[in-house]
């Protein structure tokens with residue numbers, strides 16, 4: 267058996283590890299940790315950060331046998347038993363029931379006209395020289411699109427509660443550490459209250475839809491028709507959990523991706539010009555439909571490059587459920603690992619000029635073929651890869667084409683977006699000014 271290495275840490279403070287440095291500037295801290303200790307480094311006695319594409323791929327592919335999607339409620343350091351691993355696997359399988367069909371690309375294409383119609387309505391409210399809080403504009407629009415996909419048009423009534431729940435989750439999970447479950451932290455209290463309220467509303471909604479099925483196909487109608495591992499229909503309670511988890515997966519990530527894309531285009535004149543030129547050339551002023559997106563190669567590359575530089579899910583967590591070897595490092599059951607996709611996506615071994623916004627790199631087929639599977643993971647990889655990527659990419663594509671056909675968006679002088687690396691990587695206070703075309 268070959269020898270394994272213990273991951274190294276910057277400091278060895280008991281309990282808190284590098285928490286203070288991390289909280290001062292998360293991205294700078296992680297860059298420094300990677301520079302000092304390379305592929306896999308230790309944060310404290312229970313948590314590792316992974317930067318290396320090979321380790322990342324291994325970890326994600328071995329999910330559910332040896333690495334389990336992280337569970338903040340569970341205290342770190344306690345080893346998993348075989349029965350617990352099996353139980354987690356069964357829970358996860360249940361969680362995914364019905365989703366591959368509900369989020370399938372054909373279903374997304376059928377929904378695309380609704381995305382365009384809602385986006386057109388929203389963009390009609392923008393006027394020349396208006397200063398937009400861009401992320402909040404996208405939140406308003408994406409909330410409507412998401413609830414329509416999930417529940418149909420009537421679902422708009424749920425938007426205020428859903429947004430409050432998402433906000434409370436952001437506030438609570440903003441720290442790398444979880445407080446003990448018994449500790450009545452005000453953010454936890456608020457989150458629990460909103461989660462209870464949301465669950466109650468969703469339960470009413472699910473029961474009502476079960477009794478009075480709507481004609482339109484929605485994510486909920488797919489879940490109501492789905493069966494679980496035991497071939498039985500999903501319970502209403504499980505459907506509510508799936509809906510709540512997906513509402514969180516769907517909105518903030520896509521809002522963040524759209525915000526970064528339009529910030530990068532506002533910052534980079536040459537790529538922006540190519541982006542606009544392609545849309546004008548391919549569509550010649552007509553409205554885009556979903557099938558046009560595959561013709562808009564440069565637009566597609568700009569979206570890919572945005573997700574490389576600013577992956578909304580910039581860290582992916584796993585609980586380690588094995589004692590063994592991870593690409594030459596010792597890993598032990600009960601510890602945690604955070605995959606830092608933000609830095610893997612900027613690994614100079616795989617990306618030339620890794621910090622530059624160069625959509626063209628994705629036009630090079632040879633480069634695309636060679637990219638390491640663990641070096642570009644905006645939607646993850648392996649068993650838990652994102653099921654919502656067709657929906658997200660269609661939303662980002664159609665909304666962006668509609669914006670580009672109507673407006674230029676520019677940054678106010680001397681204003682730059684600040685990176686906010688929390689539960690989702692998002693720009694802080696992104697202001698863009700509307701210019702008519």
Ligand code: HEM
Pocket residue numbers: 335358362365369512515516517519520523577578579582583643644645646647649650651652653654655657658
């Ligand atoms: C730009 C937008 C999005 C990004 C960047 C993104 C990113 C990700 C990533 C990185 C994962 C893997 C997590 C892991 O392995 O632990 C994931 C999983 C997932 N995402 Fe997304 N996502 C996006 C949009 C969506 C949307 C719109 C939906 C649903 C409507 C969705 C539903 C899911 C689901 C169901 C999973 C699988 C969870 C599991 O099996 O454990 N995502 N997403």
